[in-house]
Amino acid sequence: MSAAPSARARGRSARSRDASALVSLPQRPIGPEALRRRLQQAGREDWDFSKGRIFGSMCSQPHPAAVQASRRFTTANLGNPGLCPGTARLEEEVVSMLLDLFHGPAFGAGGHVLSGGTEANITALWMARNATQREEVVLPESAHFSFLKALDLLRLTPRWVRLDELGRARVEDFRRWVGHRTAAVVAVAGTTELGAVDPIPEIGRIAEEARVPLHVDAAFGGFVLPFLEGKGPPPAFDLEVPGVTSLAVDPHKMGMAPVPAGVLLLRHREASSSIAVASPYLSSPEASGLLGTRASSSVAATYAALTSLGVQGYRRGIARVLDLTRRLVEGGEALGLRTAVPPTMNLVVFHHENPVAVQTWMLERGWDVSSVRSPSGLRFVVMPHATPLTVSKLLLNLRSALTRFPPGGAGSVAR
Template sequence: METLLGSSTSRTGSADRAAPARPTGLSEHGRDTAAVLAGLDALRRDDHDYADGTVFNSICSAPLPVARQVFAQALDTNMGDNRIFPSLRRAETEVTALLGDLLGFPDAGGVATSGGTEANLLAVLAALRRDGRRARTGRPARIVLPESAHFSFDKILAMLGVEPVYAPLTPDLRVRVETLRSLVTEDTALVVATAGTSEAGAVDDVPAIAEHTRALGVPLHVDAATGGFLVPFARDLGHPLPPVGLDVPGVTSVTLDPHKYGGAPIPAGQLLVRDAADLDRLRVASHYRGTHDHHGLLGTRPGAAVLATWAALHTLGRAGYRTLVASVFERRELLLGLLRGAGFAVAPAPDLTVVTVRHPAPGQLVDALERRGFIASVARRYGLLRLVVHWHQSEEQLRALVAALTDADREIGGGAG
């Protein structure tokens, strides 16, 4: 897949290059292009490149070359004006059908979004408008969600005034299904499950949750921003993961992020819904004759992202994605073996591509690792070192990471394992 993924140029900035002078205001006559580009180069001198083998905290990666090309060619396109760019509505419709097919429901409705946060917000908003509890009773609606839910829901709950009911987790950081089921009643406006938690990559047992919510007539939203492009192909490859899409009876909506493992550029998200009526609940009429009504949060939306997603999906196809997912899972197994061989305690065993490590001082370890040029992260709620495996990493780079981790562990006084 080398020719499909391509490679990015390495960092050109230098740590000792002088920082650009702080501007005092917008210049009267501007600067010539060469000076602007030189200033930008200085501004980005400390940026990392996905291809340079130092980035191990990101679920995003460089987009496919074809997606990059399409995005650059379509920078002026606006999803908010269908008369100027009729291709965008056609592309959005086709992307929705392709992603619906990927998740087992080709007839899904959908809306392209800026990412998982917007898609999750729209799913909650549709549920609130379906439920109507606040209008009837004056009390906030309740949604049940795992303690592992993405922090986008913290924003959403605050914005929409929703009352959350949190379900605890098992030791492997999946939601405790029986407890969650006990928290769901006919008065629940929405239940959320996660197919690939951001912190640990854990996949909730969506079928077991959906069986209960469906019996009660309560909608179930699956946040598959991390796992939407991983789980279907990993299942094809024999990995023991549950189905997480609209092929599961009772799942009413799903969030995906093509800009994660889909090969699309940022920003590229998608909300899929089983029932087109949920899109009607999100409809906001345009004030202009001939302009389509809006279903997303944004008004002016980058059409380039939708076209680039279309290009990525058609370039890779199922076989291409399956090959990429197989390769990233192979790298995950290599990393697990290297970490255990170096004495680090992996916990819990990963479902997807996020590997977590138990360490007495994960923050100090990440800081020491960053001094060596590597970017990792700490899952703060669990006190775990977090490493993300992606297709921009090579075997050599994974070995270099573990060597640097071992050295960093010694620097801060040990404690691995």
Template sequence: MQGRGVAAKRLWRELHEASEDDLHFRDSRILGSMCTEPIPIARRAHAMFLEANLGNPGYYKGTWRLERETLRMLADLLHGKNLGGFTVSGATEGNITALWMARNTTHRKEIVASRTAHFSVRKAADLLGMRLVEIPHDSEYRLDVDALRKAVGRDTAAVVAVAGTTELGVVDPIDAIGETCLDRAFLHIDAAFGGFVLPFLEDSGVEVPPWDFRVAGVGSLVLDAHKMGMATIPASHLLVREAKHFEKIAVESPYLTSVYQTSLLGTRNSAGVAAAYAAMRSLGREGYGNIVARCMKNTRAIVARAREAGIEPVVEPLMNIAAFRVRDVEAVQRGLDARGWKVSTSRNPPALRVVVMPHVTARAAAAFAGDLVAVCKKVGA
């Protein structure tokens, strides 16, 4: 660190230069990220609550009210009653917290999850000193329920199911998983992506199998408002069917305004609470429905153009994620990158992964689809 502070003009130039080196969603060239450009009111709300820290809630009663109201709206969206919960930094923190709670509630040390579950489950097992039992998926890359029935045993603390897998966007058969877990193990749902997509697909008439608190066995669920919820980062929410389970992870916090703290983080960046509240109040079900409908229209357009060229998706997209089987995934990714498109790849199975978020316009989707076909022809994929 230099001795004297630099002039504001120079500092802003440095910041501007750094920002220019970043990629930006507004350019409609990023199709590999599950995040997107927050809506304007969410940005303004975030800026208004920069000082807030719900790790010490007694000082931030207004922010605390916003969090409670946000959780109430989410409980209604997810068909839950009298749910407990709080805002977390992301689904990784939510997954770790839920599994921590399951371990301490059941006094068991085994997690069962499909190989398609998010890598944060492996982080959680390592941090919590738990054993992760990874089971196979079915032909549609969903958790295999028969394998689950064989895997759940006396030492199983929790089962993790996914409502919108990171690689393919598929939904595990959560109703059948719930039946298996009922009175046997804690069932946690990772709905980081699907949480702000599936309810609005259902509203539009799409048949979506039960995946939320309608399933009796579901004990907890996490969803990210900073993905399809259109809020700023970080804004995610962990909800539990029985708030009493939080007592099992509570620690005394004598020098704060709350007697106990149950969150993994001590200092909680709470501007995202206001951003999520603002996004949800501003958009409502109708606004979210329109956003999801546009994303699905663009997704279907990309899939249709790819199919015309003989490029098939791994599975028929339920949500706005499409993964394509190509012969040389890395070569196609490099070819698209050379044309300015940022896409990602999946490992299971090896495929080109395309996430069609709200910042991807119809025009950009059409241009991307054309370039995808051209690159595949060029590299022989």
């Protein structure tokens, strides 16, 4: 279900344990110069998207207007919306623009700006469980690990749907599992590991017939699929499909907003009431969301990204990353690699029997790539910070890595 833990992650957790053993709260203020030096040092240790060497992350260098907007709204807290009516209005406009983009109905729909895909997925299942009072979730094996958290927190039982050879959820398994115990059905538009898009119209029909909520996780694909050009209309995946009741989409992935920014769209605005609690001492009588205090600078940042780019800007950005993805695929194939599935978006997995060895080798040379376990492969997310030059350099390094760890083994997506 998830990308294998990276060598970098293992190194980082060891380092942070060492550091925390030495540090205590200073007795006296350290002063602005010492603070500046310390923060500068920490910042230098972090990976920098602008260098274009990160191919294992779904985040990128945000749009400059979004960064600026985020700084302007550092104190906004939509957990207490009466104190920031201007930010609340921006949230309504963000939700409205995205409902329009994702074919929401003209009346009665709603949504929330959240911290990301994890919060959106947990919230969607929370609403579905409370509304149906049932205990099972039917979801594909490709679902992001945030659903494991949701299942655990909400004490829901998974009914796993197998994948076909292209990494898409098998419709017949939904037919098998969806029934009177089902609290929610989940489908994915742009899976984390392969970028696959589930057959959402067919899944929607099953959910609609059974009258159960269908949540679509488009955290990654949401800002890609509507802007694809040249290959005919993109597959229907959003609120255009009648059975879809909620949709998660992440501005902080392909939406060019800074972290954290996720959005949960709801076909029926009142779905939120199933998770509402009284919040008597705040400016609104009820709160319906996982968080209390909300870092609402993400609302302004998302608004800025959406309006600064517009449909044209997103289309241009997607065309650019898809062109780089094509170069990566051609370059990889010239090195003897084979894609696990034909890429539909800016994400490529090449079969490899020992991807962690290649990943570690690349990491030691300053390249962030990731690995997946099923099928065993090397995974590259070609985000907007990539350039033709960095893709060429990546391929050169990959060539060296593959002379030590040559590819082999076909593997299979279907589990």
